[in-house]
Amino acid sequence: MLEMMKDLKKYKWSIMAVILFTLAGTLLELYLPTLMADVVDVGIVNGDVPFILQTGGWMFLCSILAIGFAIAVTYFASKIALGFGRDVRRKLFVHVENFSLQEFEKMGPASLITRTTNDVKQVQDVTNMMLRMMTRAPLMLVGGIILAVSRDAMLSLVFLAALPILAGLIFLISKKAIPLFGLLQKRTDRLNLLLREGLVGTRVVRAFNRVEYEKGRFNEANEAYRDTGIKVNQIIAFVFPVMMIIMNFTNVAIVWFGAMRIDAGEMAVGNLMAFLQYSMMILMSLIMLSMAFIMIPRAQASAKRINEVLKMHPLIHDPKYPVTSSDKNGYVEFEQVTFRYEGAEKPAVKKVSFTAKPGEITAIIGSTGAGKTSLLQLIPRFYDVESGMIKVDGVNVKEMPQQELRQKIGYVPQKASLFTGTIADNVRFGKLEATDNEVIEALTTAQAIDFVNEKDDGIETMIEQAGANLSGGQKQRLSIARALVRKPNIYLFDDSFSALDYKTDARLRKALQAETKDATMIVVAQRVNTVKDAEQIIVMHEGEVAGSGSHEELLQTNKIYQEIVASQQTEGESA
Template structure:
């Protein structure tokens, strides 16, 4: 475990310390037990002293009970520490993800982040729990058992000085061979999870195109590759057990040989030989525990690296020390802005964008696919940072604002509308968690959503299933618009957010905007001319450049791109009937 991850132990430090301390007490009791057994054999049984046997037997039982008590308590402490540590890690990763910009999230796949918060954390949890218990137990057991063996027979003790380093070297060799395979396995887990996620999210498309067999084949290929990697790693790790067993039996045979000669020569008692063999088994058993934990640590090491990568990722967007806490108005200025998703030196998605949008204006944006319409508006709430020059909101560079304050005042309905599991009330209140029922209904009326919501049997208490699949595309769009309006923003951005509603409903939504929120700056990205025809200004984008700005009448006279779209829709009957 590295320092970054160990910070997440926090309130479970006490249990993390108590577990190994209790293990030490458990081991101490277990190491004393063979000595008592030797005394019972060499004194009590040899001399036929029943009182001595009972006396030592009682002591033996007390030691065994104490060992059991300390062992159970150590197990409880380790379990609490491991589970608590995993809980804190999940919290820390999830909290860190909330700070990520889109650029940071793009660095990790969604499935990769899910794998890190589930499989990887489980691996780390198991390794941590085993480490604080078994790794504390093994070295103490080896040392104390060896000291006891040294007191009983020096030749037997010297044997262990040869065996332990050989076993340790073998374990390290096996670990180094297996570790690269485990790293590959968890990278492929991301691919596997991504395949499942993609298939489930697009299940309607898969079934519509009857591509189930193709998806199954694709999944089987990835799953088979993960199986092959795991098999390679496990085949290497599988050498642990037979090597340990071979060494254990070899040591026992050699001890019997050494002890037998010593007993015949009168230098050792039978009970002492029995104790030495028990100590030998304790030492070998402790080393076998180490191998088990070693395998867990090997698996967890790959997971540790992946979790650390998320925790050490530096959020691209961070608030300045004296960040601006208020947005005065909805004025927007693009000052010769350049933007590339790849950062400096990358291909520019936006080129020399120079715009001035007055507070309260309604702005339409139109352009072909790939003209960077969505990219342009995502710079306003600072979902991405500009590559060159600046974007200003309310006269202040967006990079100088407190991010929460800025995004509270720039309400955005994205192209891909998302509703969350819960009631319609719960979803709308994402805009304002303290909003009253009447406020929720008011914004739904503005978004032309109140009508269809009232038709549901449970009205606003209707449950939205995962992904919002129990409402239509148009209904989903209107609920998302209502959610955005509840924030009472100074800037409202609709990124093609009325594409699934009919032209009459679209017109009613725009009418409500004009009458109810006149002071809010409204930016509407649309493919339909009718959605933006009455805007104060229309921006025409093409290949990341502004090709024209003006009213619909002005652009019809001066802009070929706008005129072509207008004529194809209005004169050619391209508008929805």
Template structure:
């Protein structure tokens, strides 16, 4: 829970002030029964109306003071807890952003969503409760015990028996409840995961009419969550009635013992009434303490899950220094081997060595699973190599800040991702301060300008969720425009022209040659026609380089390239 130290240091003063007002409120509540006993035993017993009015007015004044303290405490509690929750959620989101892909892969995506939302809310609610009732309950309990004992030692024997029994029940409650609420949060992760998967693939579900299957899958996850929640609540629910029973038996004992002592003239009626009120306050406070521990168990489980994210260290390291800019756009792979963390079997990439010179267009082709996407994911340091070296502009990227590397690189991923907003907003993702001229130039290069202008509002046309109002090829061209407006040294296109027709793809490549002649371009493709005229072609097969060279060289000497050519073009290689 070390991550909480930051917030404790920041909010301790406001928290303390709220607790001070809470203490005043508790003191006011504790004074009421004693004053009432005096009114009954002195004012009423002696028929002294002035005494009754005097102490009755004093009770009213104390009530007003308590109400003011309660209102102030409530306002402070709301402000502190809301600010704390917002800052914790923001810090957690920033922490997730700083993690490498290797670190993020340790967490299920749905679990991260749950931690950002439900888990933060659980901790926030507990902090809010600390300043409302959770601190007041122990104050009332301890204060009630002191005032009751001071009022009548003989009746305090009942408290000496009741309080330890209740304390044992509460401790048992906490120990038993914690594992159950951990299971509840994991079950909620599963529900979020199923829902997230459905929403991301809703078109496929509709296309295949698999609504019943998805409903059944969600119902299973939902039923599991319900079962886990019910089990946890059922276990916790046993303790409250038991505590209530013990405390009510204590009140019965007080009334019985007090009644006997009043009959014998050993105690006044006001003392019995006051002691009963203190017992009621203690009953209330102990019930609240029980609820506190229930909330604490949930908050502890959630805080532990949040702490796991904060404790996750970024496995990437670098030295704070600038990159060499004398040779822009050069990439060197030197005996690179790579495996995903925890993966079994052979490495994804094995002893990869090649160079991309500034201004070159390098095509990378291979069968599905040959390691193409894994290879280009190493260049921006999404992952670090297992062994070997990758250099950009002559510098080993392991010694460079990923931010510096990514400023020089623009990547168009295999899966097109567009964000809710306008077309111009999405293109400006590549460069926040891009001018309209730069945006239009990038759109023209990516062959997106024409269809953008044909849209009702041109560059200000709004995109639906994920760009649903554009075709697959249009979304790919918008993604390429977003990359080009950045004016990078290195452009990586990861099978991002697969939805383009041959003519559009040809125009795109011509534009890149004409307007971005100094741009180093890595073009990953499934279609051989997409990379056939590249300056260099790398052929991958089972994570190894099966061949490297121009199309003419590979068609003569590389068996794997010949097989791809024959399967796609349909001509035998002579």
């Protein structure tokens, strides 16, 4: 929590304003009981009406000023807390954007979302509370004790019995609450994870009649969250009755012993009334502090989770002394590349070597799990190789700035990812400054212009979240158009034609040949028809290169390729 407080330095002037306004408002509130005592002991006892009116006027003025200072404190505290929350969210988002896929997999999207929203809000709310309460309560407590003692030192001994009980109560509550708040945030993670899975996979859930099963999983997590929340709220609910009991018994004791001192002529009635007001202020400040001590553990648990993300440094980062390639052709070279996923027993890719040249299509084919997608993801450095080297235009990708490397690449993922916005916005994701003509040209090459023109708004048609209003093939074609519009040196197609029919697939490949004739194209595919025209076909088997060459060469020499071709010789697809 203290580490995060360093980010409040930029708000130092606003924080000083909060402290000054709080100090001024608290002093005015502390002055009011003294004025009230004077009204009783001087004005009422002596029947001095002008004194009563004059002192009452001062009390009214002090009250108005105290209210004004309280409003100012609330305004500045809210502004600081909300600004601080915005800064932390932005810091988290920017930091997470630099993560490699390994860090994403380690944390999980559901947990990252919870940490960026729920956890930041907990810290933000406690910051607001601390600025308002943690400055006011100590001032009120110390000022109230000093003024109460100055009124009657003997009567102040009543606090010696009440304060240790309150302090012990606060300590016990904090000890119980800290572990529960941490557990509550973990329960929130689990709830978000199941909710996200249920919403994203709703079609699969219904198709397999697993609605009741998913309900059961969600209810289990929901009830676990509820039970933990109830325990937390039980602790918080326990505080107020106990505090009120202690406060009321303290007031009874003050009135009891105060009446005795008044009867003995050792204390004035106005002083007793002022003393009661000060005791209320002291006890209320302790309640405020207890609330702060209850909420701070939850914020600490949230701050710890936020810091876990901020302290997680990306495994993939730009080199200290980057090398910029002068060659812009798009050569891609794999030299004895080996890669394994974290925690995996054996490599996903093992000692792979090949060269992909500009103006040529390099196709990668193989059975499921052969390492095709892993190979492709190593080129833009979504992951780093374990050994060996990948070169782009003669430079090791580890020695290039990531932005420069990825600027050379047009990547079409296996699963088409679209964003909420218009079709034009999604295509321009590849090139922000693309004109409407460039967008239409890319859509035409990607064989998407026909269905786009059928829409009432054309390229300005809105795409729903995750492209819910488009078919799988339409989403794939828009993803391809997004890569085409930036006209990169290297095209990476990760099984990007799987949702297309044979006719559209053939038209698209023909259009791509004309559009990408000077670029390097690396295509991962399942269909032989998609890759048979490639200048170089690499056959992958269990993470290793099982053969390479043209379609005709592999048909003659490579047994694995022959098996793949034989398995696809159907009426619709023939080698």
